[in-house]
Amino acid sequence: MRFDYFETFLKNGKDALAKGPVAFIFAEDNVEIDSTVRHHLKLGFKSVVLFGPKTIELSDDLEQQISVVTYDTRAPQMLTQAINRLIEAAPNTWMYYCYNAEYLMFPFCETRSIGDMLTFHTEERRSAMLTYVVDLYAGDADATPNCVSLEDAYMDKTGYYALARWDGKEHKDRQLDFFGGLRWRFEERMPWARRRIDRIAIFKSQKGLELRESHTFNIEEYNTYACQWHHNLTAAIGSFRTAKALKSNAGSTFEIDTFRWHNSVKFEWQSQQLLDLGLMEPGQWF
Structure with missing residues (x-):
């Protein structure tokens, strides 16, 4: 599922945060996004959330398996701001974060x-x-x-x-x-x-x-x-x-x-x- 705004995800995408471990992937460009997502799905994460600009490219089958949130991953302090909001939204949950590739x-x-x-x-x-x-x-x-x-x-x-x-x-x-x-x-x-x-x-x-x-x-x-x-x-x-x-x-x-x-x-x-x-x-x- 795609969310056009981070706030929309926090409000309507709570199912993705309901049970951990949850993987958060921050895509800075289009390099190896599919392989990064597939790798972490294979590891057994209960949920994978991909953050990135609207221009990120993702295979259709992966679109059905993960949540995609439009987010400015080049903005200053973008990582800490996102992770800290996610911590607040889903306490007592195992979380993991990385970038594409x-x-x-x-x-x-x-x-x-x-x-x-x-x-x-x-x-x-x-x-x-x-x-x-x-x-x-x-x-x-x-x-x-x-x-x-x-x-x-x-x-x-x-x-x-x-x-x-x-x-x-x-x-x-x-x-x-x-x-x-x-x-x-x-x-x-x-x-x-x-x-x-x-x-x-x-x-x-x-x-x-x-x-x-x-x-x-x-x-x-x-x-x-x-x-x-x-x-x-x-x-x-x-x-x-x-x-x-x-x-x-x-x-x-x-x-x-x-x-x-x-x-x-x-x-x-x-x-x-x-x-x-x-x-x-x-x-x-x-």
């Missing part, structure tokens, strides 16, 4: 659904999950000018690191700032605030919860990578977003011939690859 992966997602994982995570007394945004890029930049190719996707196998999160007074308990991928290799082209690759993309809404521009929440426990007793599940988001931006930006497109380097590996679209590289954590998940 981004694909959620979690441990053993080939055989377990997102609902299975979040049931387990809830039993672990966790209300949020850390996700690492792993940059993907086409192996042949000449064949794919926007560097987005699902069939020829590559990623960095090394170059990831973390720093203790500092709030100006002290280090945050169980919070780290993560870096790596294209945002690290091309950091001179990235504003400091956009170099991190950690995102609390999976969370359970509650009254008073607010998403901040830093992809963190105002309730500090939501921003932790694990509880105080043992390691917890983390997930990863394979994302072409940075590669797409670097190749579409006039200041960098002609200066980058390829994103591949000696530490590039073919992306296998399997959770085990990300587990082996330490880019997500199974915790007590089995």
Whole structure:
């Protein structure tokens, strides 16, 4: 179902928010919208809501399965404004957000659904999950000018690191700032605030919860990578977003011939690859 306005969706599209987990996809352009939606439907989300301009293109069969909301995804603070309104509209619901050409992966997602994982995570007394945004890029930049190719996707196998999160007074308990991928290799082209690759993309809404521009929440426990007793599940988001931006930006497109380097590996679209590289954590998940 399509909604011409966000307010109309909040008023008349409540069925899409009635039962989680719900996936919110923010389409910034028409690149790989269908594949992004199909990927998250396959993971088992109860509902998928696609936000984007009227010009977004979506296959007819997907139109029947999801909600589509006309929304200015290029406006300043568009993400936080939307997510915070959705939190307010549907408290006590597991939610997830990403952009187009981004694909959620979690441990053993080939055989377990997102609902299975979040049931387990809830039993672990966790209300949020850390996700690492792993940059993907086409192996042949000449064949794919926007560097987005699902069939020829590559990623960095090394170059990831973390720093203790500092709030100006002290280090945050169980919070780290993560870096790596294209945002690290091309950091001179990235504003400091956009170099991190950690995102609390999976969370359970509650009254008073607010998403901040830093992809963190105002309730500090939501921003932790694990509880105080043992390691917890983390997930990863394979994302072409940075590669797409670097190749579409006039200041960098002609200066980058390829994103591949000696530490590039073919992306296998399997959770085990990300587990082996330490880019997500199974915790007590089995």
